[in-house]
Amino acid sequence: MARIAALRAATDRGGRLDSAAPPPASAVAGRRPVTFEVVGPPPADGTTRARHGRLHTPHGVVETPAFMPVGTNATVKALDPDDLREVGAQIILANTYHLYLRPGAERIERLGGLHAFMAWQGPILTDSGGFQVVSLGDLREIDDDGVTFRSHLDGSTQRFTPERSIAVQEALGPDIAVAFDQPVPPHSATRAEVIAATERTHRWAERSLAAHGRADQGLFGIIQGGLEADLRATSARFIAALPFDGLCIGGLAGDETPAERVTVLDRLVELLEADPRPRYLMGLGSPLDMLEAVDRGIDLFDSVLPARVARNGTLWVPEGRLNLRNARYLDDPAPVQADCRCRLCRTFSRAYLAHLFRADELLAYRLATCHNLTFTLDFMARVRHAIDAGTFPETRREILSRAARDHPSQRRSSDTQAGAKGG
Amino acid sequence: MARIAALRAATDRGGRLDSAAPPPASAVAGRRPVTFEVVGPPPADGTTRARHGRLHTPHGVVETPAFMPVGTNATVKALDPDDLREVGAQIILANTYHLYLRPGAERIERLGGLHAFMAWQGPILTDSGGFQVVSLGDLREIDDDGVTFRSHLDGSTQRFTPERSIAVQEALGPDIAVAFDQPVPPHSATRAEVIAATERTHRWAERSLAAHGRADQGLFGIIQGGLEADLRATSARFIAALPFDGLCIGGLAGDETPAERVTVLDRLVELLEADPRPRYLMGLGSPLDMLEAVDRGIDLFDSVLPARVARNGTLWVPEGRLNLRNARYLDDPAPVQADCRCRLCRTFSRAYLAHLFRADELLAYRLATCHNLTFTLDFMARVRHAIDAGTFPETRREILSRAARDHPSQRRSSDTQAGAKGG
Numbered sequence: 001m002a003r004i005a006a007l008r009a010a011t012d013r014g015g016r017l018d019s020a021a022p023p024p025a026s027a028v029a030g031r032r033p034v035t036f037e038v039v040g041p042p043p044a045d046g047t048t049r050a051r052h053g054r055l056h057t058p059h060g061v062v063e064t065p066a067f068m069p070v071g072t073n074a075t076v077k078a079l080d081p082d083d084l085r086e087v088g089a090q091i092i093l094a095n096t097y098h099l100y101l102r103p104g105a106e107r108i109e110r111l112g113g114l115h116a117f118m119a120w121q122g123p124i125l126t127d128s129g130g131f132q133v134v135s136l137g138d139l140r141e142i143d144d145d146g147v148t149f150r151s152h153l154d155g156s157t158q159r160f161t162p163e164r165s166i167a168v169q170e171a172l173g174p175d176i177a178v179a180f181d182q183p184v185p186p187h188s189a190t191r192a193e194v195i196a197a198t199e200r201t202h203r204w205a206e207r208s209l210a211a212h213g214r215a216d217q218g219l220f221g222i223i224q225g226g227l228e229a230d231l232r233a234t235s236a237r238f239i240a241a242l243p244f245d246g247l248c249i250g251g252l253a254g255d256e257t258p259a260e261r262v263t264v265l266d267r268l269v270e271l272l273e274a275d276p277r278p279r280y281l282m283g284l285g286s287p288l289d290m291l292e293a294v295d296r297g298i299d300l301f302d303s304v305l306p307a308r309v310a311r312n313g314t315l316w317v318p319e320g321r322l323n324l325r326n327a328r329y330l331d332d333p334a335p336v337q338a339d340c341r342c343r344l345c346r347t348f349s350r351a352y353l354a355h356l357f358r359a360d361e362l363l364a365y366r367l368a369t370c371h372n373l374t375f376t377l378d379f380m381a382r383v384r385h386a387i388d389a390g391t392f393p394e395t396r397r398e399i400l401s402r403a404a405r406d407h408p409s410q411r412r413s414s415d416t417q418a419g420a421k422g423g
Numbered sequence: 424m425a426r427i428a429a430l431r432a433a434t435d436r437g438g439r440l441d442s443a444a445p446p447p448a449s450a451v452a453g454r455r456p457v458t459f460e461v462v463g464p465p466p467a468d469g470t471t472r473a474r475h476g477r478l479h480t481p482h483g484v485v486e487t488p489a490f491m492p493v494g495t496n497a498t499v500k501a502l503d504p505d506d507l508r509e510v511g512a513q514i515i516l517a518n519t520y521h522l523y524l525r526p527g528a529e530r531i532e533r534l535g536g537l538h539a540f541m542a543w544q545g546p547i548l549t550d551s552g553g554f555q556v557v558s559l560g561d562l563r564e565i566d567d568d569g570v571t572f573r574s575h576l577d578g579s580t581q582r583f584t585p586e587r588s589i590a591v592q593e594a595l596g597p598d599i600a601v602a603f604d605q606p607v608p609p610h611s612a613t614r615a616e617v618i619a620a621t622e623r624t625h626r627w628a629e630r631s632l633a634a635h636g637r638a639d640q641g642l643f644g645i646i647q648g649g650l651e652a653d654l655r656a657t658s659a660r661f662i663a664a665l666p667f668d669g670l671c672i673g674g675l676a677g678d679e680t681p682a683e684r685v686t687v688l689d690r691l692v693e694l695l696e697a698d699p700r701p702r703y704l705m706g707l708g709s710p711l712d713m714l715e716a717v718d719r720g721i722d723l724f725d726s727v728l729p730a731r732v733a734r735n736g737t738l739w740v741p742e743g744r745l746n747l748r749n750a751r752y753l754d755d756p757a758p759v760q761a762d763c764r765c766r767l768c769r770t771f772s773r774a775y776l777a778h779l780f781r782a783d784e785l786l787a788y789r790l791a792t793c794h795n796l797t798f799t800l801d802f803m804a805r806v807r808h809a810i811d812a813g814t815f816p817e818t819r820r821e822i823l824s825r826a827a828r829d830h831p832s833q834r835r836s837s838d839t840q841a842g843a844k845g846g
Contacts, residue, residue, distance in 0.1 A: 074778070078785040080766070103753055103778040111756055111774050119770045330526055333534055343503070347542045351534050355497070355526040362501040365785055 033058050034176055034218025034245040036278045040387050042297065048396070049269055049297030052387045055246075055278055057091070057123040057175035058216050059115065064278060065294045065387075067285065067380050068093045068125060068302040069373055073102070074118040077307055078366040079373075081120045086343065087370055088377040091123035091175075093302040096168055097132035101151050101158070105171035113173030124174035125302075127282070128165045128208070128222070130181040131250070142182060144200060162207035170214045176246070179208035181222040183251045186260070194226035201250075202238045209242055218245035220280060226251060227260050229267050236271045246278040246300070253283030253303070262292055269297035287316070287379045288403055294383055295396055306376045310368035313357045316375045319406050322350070324368070329354035342374035343367060456481050457599055457641025457668040459701045463810050465720065471819070472692055472720030475810045478669075478701055480514070480546040480598035481639050482538065487701060488717045488810075490708065490803050491516045491548060491725040492796055496525070497541040500730055501789040502796075504543045509766065510793055511800040514546035514598075516725045519591055520555035524574050524581070528594040536596030547597035548725075550705070551588045551631070551645070553604040554673070565605060567623060585630035593637045599669070602631035604645040606674045609683070617649035624673075625661045632665055641668035643703060649674060650683050652690050659694045669701040669723070676706030676726070685715055692720035710739070710802045711826055717806055718819055729799045733791035736780045739798045742829050745773070747791070752777040765797035766790060 040052030053064040069076045069084065072095045076084060084092065094114060099105060108117050114124055133140055133149045140149035146161030160168075162180040169177035181201040184194050201224045212219050221244035225232035240247060249268060252261050265281070272279060278299040284290055285303020293301070306316065313325040317337045322329065324336075332350040340346070344353065344367040356364035386395035463475030476487040492499045492507065495518045499507060507515065517537060522528060531540050537547055556563055556572045563572035569584030583591075585603040592600035604624040607617050624647045635642045644667035648655035663670060672691060675684050688704070695702060701722040707713055708726020716724070729739065736748040740760045745752065747759075755773040763769070767776065767790040779787035809818035 073782040073784055074775075075782075075784050075786045078789075080786055080790070081770070102782060103774070107754060107774070110754065111772060117772070117775055117778075119775070331530060331533065347504070349534060349540070351526070351530070352497075352540055352542075355540075359496040359498075359525060361496055361498050362785060362788055363498045363503055366501075366503070366789070 032218060032245055033216050036064075036246065036276065036299075038276070040384075043390065047393045048295050049273075050294045050383070050387050050392045050396075051297065051299070052384050053278060053299050055091075055123075055300075057218065059121060059123045059175050060090070062090045062123055062300075063384055064299040065290070065380055065383055066090055066300055067290065067376050068300065069307065069377075070095070070302055070304045071118065071120075072098050072304070074099060074108070074114060076369070076373075077311065078362075078369045081118070083343070083366070083370055084120065084122075087373040088381070089122065089373065090377075091125060092120060093125050093127060094118075094172070094174065095129070095132065096126045096165060096172065096178075097129035097160075099126075099172060100129065100160075100168045101153055105168040109171040109173065113171075115173065123176070125176040125220075126169050126172055126174040126178065128169070128178040128180040129160055130165070130222070131183050131282070133160050134183055142200075144203070146180075147182075162204040163211040166208050166211040166219075170212070170217065173214075174217065176218040176220055177212065177214075178248060179205045179219065179221045179244070181205070181224060181250055183222075183224060184226055185254050186227040186251060187255045189226065191226075191228065191231075194224075194228065194231055198224045198226070198231055198235050202235065205239055205242055205244075209244070220244050220246035220248050222248040222250040222282070223268065224251045227256055227264060229264075232264055232268055233271055236268050240272060240275055240277075244277065246280055247272065247275065248280045248282050249298075250282050252281060253285075253289075258289065258292065261289075262296060265293060265296040265298065272297075285376070287376060288400070290380070291383065291396055291399060295392070306372035307369045310372040311365045313364075313368065314372075315353075315368060316372050318402075320403075324350065324354045324357050324364075326354075330358075336371055337375070340371065340374060341378075342371045344371045455641060455668055456639050459487075459669065459699065459722075461699070463807075466813065470816045471718050472696075473717045473806070473810050473815045473819075474720065474722070475807050476701060476722050478514075478546075478723075480641065482544060482546045482598050483513070485513045485546055485723075486807055487722040488713070488803055488806055489513055489723055490713065490799050491723065492730065492800075493518070493725055493727045494541065494543075495521050495727070497522060497531070497537060499792070499796075500734065501785075501792045504541070506766070506789070506793055507543065507545075510796040511804065512545065512796070513800075514548060515543060516548050516550060517541075517595070517597065518552070518555065519549045519588060519595065519601075520552035520583075522549075522595060523552065523583075523591045524576055528591040532594040532596065536594075538596065546599070548599040548643075549592050549595055549597040549601065551592070551601040551603040552583055553588070553645070554606050554705070556583050557606055565623075567626070569603075570605075585627040586634040589631050589634040589642075593635070593640065596637075597640065599641045599643055600635065600637075601671060602628045602642065602644045602667070604628070604647060604673055606645075606647060607649055608677050609650040609674060610678045612649060614649075614651065614654075617647075617651065617654055621647045621649070621654055621658050625658065628662055628665055628667075632667070643667050643669035643671050645671040645673040645705070646691065647674045650679060650687060652687075655687055655691055656694055659691050663695060663698055663700075667700065669703055670695065670698065671703045671705050672721075673705050675704060676708075676712075681712065681715065684712075685719060688716060688719035688721065695720075708799070710799060711823070713803070714806065714819055714822060718815070729795035730792045733795035734788045736787075736791065737795075738776075738791060739795050741825075743826075747773065747777045747780050747787075749777075753781075759794055760798070763794065763797060764801075765794045767794040 035056045038053045042049045055062040071092045133147045148159045165180035182197040184197045205221045221239040223235045223239045225235035280300035281298045285305035315322045315336045329350040335345040386392040458479045461476045465472045478485040494515045556570045571582045588603035605620040607620045628644045644662040646658045646662045648658035703723035704721045708728035738745045738759045752773040758768040809815040
């Protein structure tokens with residue numbers, strides 16, 4: 001396979017912890033099912049690393065910076081594919097761990113793959129399952145070869161190795177698969193633990209590449225390394241030296257502070273500055289957090305956050321948040337956000353949505369999710385337009401100063417990745 | 424008000440238990456906000472009483488026989504107004520009892536009424552709340568003036584009288600309101616209890632009419648009388664002698680057998696044969712049950728049944744039912760029903776829906792509801808076409824013999840009205 005040949009060439013050229021070899025992906029980009037082009041590079045004056053890119057996949061083009069809604073169980077909770085198109089989703093993420101357990105990857109493969117199964121004909125990325133199985137805590141045991149874990153559904157014993165994760169993702173059939181990794185929560189791991197997990201992630205990245213053979217599917221690698229600059233740099237160099245189609249940044253969007261996150265990103269992207277591949281910060285989803293990461297040169301994001309808080313009754317608006325469970329909204333005839341194009345805002349009042357939440361009516365979850373995803377995706381579209389117009393630094397400053405003025409206590413939303421329990 | 428003048432004229436003319444005065448509604452039909460015309464009368468040969476009618480309301484025309492999906496809390500569970508239009512709903516029912524308790528009728532009135540509140544611009548009928556408050560069991564006490572009951576939501580003490588029920592419905596603002604009544608479950612009431620409840624229903628019907636003053640809203644009366652022919656006949660004559668815009672048949676679709684129900688309907692409709700108003704059998708919703716009632720001359724139906732069983736994973740198809748929680752569907756690539764036009768069937772496989780149900784995914788409830796309502800409403804459209812073509816008796820026989828052949832044990836679905844706990 002071309003993939004394997006490219007891998008051999010790449011690993012022959014370097015692929016060791018201390019390697020700083022130029023990334024080989026560009027050399028084979030023409031043959032790859034997933035390619036990336038930077039159509040709006042960062043300005044030469046260094047005021048921002050924000051860039052406008054275009055990710056080409058077998059199921060269509062993704063304009064970046066892009067946010068990927070999460071469809072944990074092959075459905076973005078409460079939405080159907082028409083809703084996803086309406087909110088403006090360009091690409092969605094599905095969770096390998098969840099689909100492996102239920103309904104099973106081989107079953108989805110027999111049914112024509114993920115796109116046919118969930119009737120979503122746009123691009124799909126699957127994660128590797130690493131985050132979920134590692135976050136199972138007492139239910140899993142990690143060794144150098146892989147992770148043995150117990151299903152959160154039925155307690156059955158299961159095992160993921162890099163090879164198994166890739167086989168599962170090849171069966172699922174997304175446009176983009178992700179190498180199996182071992183993330184560590186930065187603040188609850190020692191330096192030795194971070195080193196061990198990161199070296200394991202590197203070996204698993206090579207094994208993931210070697211195992212991957214599906215010609216119509218891209219493969220992204222994951223950079224780990226915790227919060228320490230030297231480990232992150234080592235991991236970035238190692239992973240970037242392998243012929244992945246994109247570079248994920250794992251182990252963030254967790255318990256680190258925004259300042260710690262930004263410090264890691266600054267160092268990482270500096271190292272990757274000349275790398276032509278997309279940079280994907282896994283698990284981040286609050287607009288202000290994404291704004292800062294875009295400024296540091298990140299292209300892709302995913303999170304369950306906008307949809308999860310929506311289902312809890314928290315609606316995002318330019319002025320901050322509305323908690324629709326608050327009694328004040330029961331008599332409010334205004335839409336959640338007057339200038340919003342979403343199904344909720346163009347049709348219903350805050351009063352109606354507040355009623356639906358109080359009555360536990362299913363429609364509440366769909367409407368609120370439509371709004372928060374529209375808000376998030378329109379925010380990213382605004383970011384792209386600002387990049388194209390050369391005004392991203394000003395737009396960023398405006399958004400940050402408005403946020404500081406309107407809702408200082410809401411400066412940061414607490415982000416959450418989809419754990420084993422799902423999005 | 425014209426309503427009150429008409430009522431006076433009507434009650435002056437009769438409106439007593441022993442009255443058989445001709446119904447007065449036709450005399451004032453031209454002025455009424457809700458009118459009915461029979462565009463396809465039953466054949467003269469007496470082979471069926473099925474008829475095609477047209478119910479004109481302030482928010483549009485309803486072709487009858489018609490099934491009304493139930494939107495208990497001002498939402499047909501899991502669907503939005505676009506979905507309702509797509510499944511083919513012509514008119515929906517909302518529950519006075521539930522909306523009175525939450526979010527409150529005055530609140531909905533301030534927000535522009537039910538149509539604006541739920542963004543449904545088609546016709547709406549509200550029930551009177553009688554069925555719900557009476558079905559509260561130990562939580563209610565009935566006297567001649569009304570019913571004192573405790574909210575199933577917060578235990579607060581509430582009181583409905585005919586005047587209060589009408590005031591609540593005028594505030595809600597549906598196209599059609601319904602007189603307050605006291606239904607009795609046929610098999611668990613003595614004859615004396617049925618007589619008492621029916622006479623009370625008659626007095627409450629007069630008080631409901633007297634209280635009703637909203638000129639842009641029709642008012643239907645409810646015939647009670649249990650299963651005994653003489654009491655039903657008395658009630659039919661009494662209610663039909665009042666200037667209601669339509670005649671509801673209450674106290675059925677409960678614990679009676681299909682044979683008992685049909686016997687009551689045969690006797691009732693014979694008495695009402697010359698009456699120009701629509702006949703609405705409250706609470707019936709299984710297609711085969713409705714087929715039999717249409718054959719007896721019924722024009723309108725409502726039930727939570729199609730949507731409730733859908734949310735439990737039971738999908739109606741021409742061959743019977745599919746229980747999507749059955750493991751056999753996990754690998755079934757076929758749509759639930761190949762020739763169905765609904766959102767579920769034209770997009771997804773049985774396997775996908777079965778997966779969504781197992782994963783408790785919200786999308787399952789919406790898709791399944793779309794299907795069962797489409798099935799039910801298309802069934803009624805087929806019935807209307809057969810009436811227009813003069814082939815209803817043959818169509819009925821075909822449907823019944825197919826049902827007997829394909830699913831003898833499923834001949835009757837157990838029907839359920841929306842009790843106090845909601846649809």
